[in-house]
Amino acid sequence: xxxxxxxxxxxxxxxxxxxxxxxxxxxxxxxxxxxxxxxxxxxxxxxxxxxxxxxxxxxxxxxxxxxxxxxxxxxxxxxxxxxxxxxxxxxxxxxxxxxxxxxxxxxxxxxxxxxxxxxxxxxxxxxxxxxxxxxxxxxxxxxxxxxxxxxxxxxxxxxxxxxxxxxxxxxxxxxxxxxxxxxxxxxxxxxxxxxxxxxxxxxxxxxxxxxxxxxxxxxxxxxxxxxxxxxxxxxxxxxxxxxxxxxxxxxxxxxxxxxxxxxxxxxxxxxxxxxxxxxxxxxxxxxxxxxxxxxxxxxxxxxxxxxxxxxxxxxxxxxxxxxxxxxxxxxxxxxxxxxxxxxxxxxxxxxxxxxxxxxxxxxxxxxxx
Numbered sequence: 001x002x003x004x005x006x007x008x009x010x011x012x013x014x015x016x017x018x019x020x021x022x023x024x025x026x027x028x029x030x031x032x033x034x035x036x037x038x039x040x041x042x043x044x045x046x047x048x049x050x051x052x053x054x055x056x057x058x059x060x061x062x063x064x065x066x067x068x069x070x071x072x073x074x075x076x077x078x079x080x081x082x083x084x085x086x087x088x089x090x091x092x093x094x095x096x097x098x099x100x101x102x103x104x105x106x107x108x109x110x111x112x113x114x115x116x117x118x119x120x121x122x123x124x125x126x127x128x129x130x131x132x133x134x135x136x137x138x139x140x141x142x143x144x145x146x147x148x149x150x151x152x153x154x155x156x157x158x159x160x161x162x163x164x165x166x167x168x169x170x171x172x173x174x175x176x177x178x179x180x181x182x183x184x185x186x187x188x189x190x191x192x193x194x195x196x197x198x199x200x201x202x203x204x205x206x207x208x209x210x211x212x213x214x215x216x217x218x219x220x221x222x223x224x225x226x227x228x229x230x231x232x233x234x235x236x237x238x239x240x241x242x243x244x245x246x247x248x249x250x251x252x253x254x255x256x257x258x259x260x261x262x263x264x265x266x267x268x269x270x271x272x273x274x275x276x277x278x279x280x281x282x283x284x285x286x287x288x289x290x291x292x293x294x295x296x297x298x299x300x301x302x303x304x305x306x307x308x309x310x311x312x313x314x315x316x317x318x319x320x321x322x323x324x325x326x327x328x329x330x331x332x333x334x335x336x337x338x339x340x341x342x343x344x345x346x347x348x349x350x351x352x353x354x355x356x357x358x359x360x361x362x363x364x365x366x367x368x369x
Contacts, residue, residue: 004198007244008199010195010242011195012238014237014238015235016188017231020184021185022185024230040154041150041185042147042148045147051226053070053118059217067115070124113204121141124138124141125137140200142204149191154185159184162180185232242256
């Protein structure tokens with residue numbers, strides 16, 4: 001354990017999501033997790049640890065010291081069985097294991113911590129050993145993460161999607177598309193806080209400096225090798241690490257975390273009356289075509305006044321032509337407004353024929369809120 005870390009660390013992770021679902025809640029139809037009291041988004045520690053495990057498994061694929069204990073498709077007792085075999089025992093020996101081998105706890109602990117990065121890091125509950133009443137069945141890891149919470153309240157949106165592939169032949173005879181739904185968070189900045197205990201690393205798992213460097217690397221690349229359409233664009237924006245000078249630390253973690261404040265950048269106000277007048281003048285002298293194209297209302301208004309004053313000296317025939325042109329435009333606009341209800345009716349018919357009346361329920365919920 002010469003390489004075990006000797007300093008305590010506390011850290012803050014800032015990551016954001018754009019048009020994605022950072023962590024679906026299975027109890028709410030996979031809707032993004034939300035704190036009902038504050039409206040802030042949540043991402044569980046389990047989700048963040050999964051991303052770290054996935055990254056380590058990707059970059060340390062063939063390294064026997066960096067295996068992953070909790071992963072898809074591998075039963076936990078298969079890994080437990082390998083640890084027993086390394087100590088010269090079988091699963092059938094579990095009931096008498098502690099009596100027959102007094103050092104079995106130490107042997108199994110060393111094997112599991114030596115071969116699995118996530119056990120060295122986060123700890124684990126190894127059910128096979130727990131059932132045998134072995135002390136090594138529950139390992140408390142030196143690295144702990146809390147829930148990530150969005151800095152501001154989020155507004156999850158339910159998006160209706162369609163697909164041309166029909167599930168069954170019977171449905172294919174009735175319809176040409178199928179409807180589906182997905183949830184997104186348009187934008188959310190999340191903050192997670194974590195701890196690294198050098199004391200637990202020394203006493204329990206042997207979490208080393210190499211492991212720590214890999215942990216920081218995994219956090220910085222948390223989403224880089226795990227992109228998906230459902231999660232949208234997610235990225236770690238900042239990793240802030242506090243390194244203490246000793247194993248037990250120099251300051252309470254909450255004081256360090258309170259020192260990290262996340263606020264929105266204030267919009268820049270005009271520097272003074274001179275800047276305001278300069279902006280107004282630039283907008284006013286813009287040519288009329290670009291003013292209309294860029295919705296520069298100050299320029300449009302100024303040129304309208306200029307043309308109005310200039311046309312005061314126009315002949316009566318010119319004024320009559322302009323008056324007739326204005327009346328024609330007003331009549332055309334009235335015709336368009338009169339036909340608008342038919343267009344709206346067509347849009348409603350199309351929506352109802354494709355999605356049913358569920359769309360109106362969504363609008364109703366929006367109005368109620």
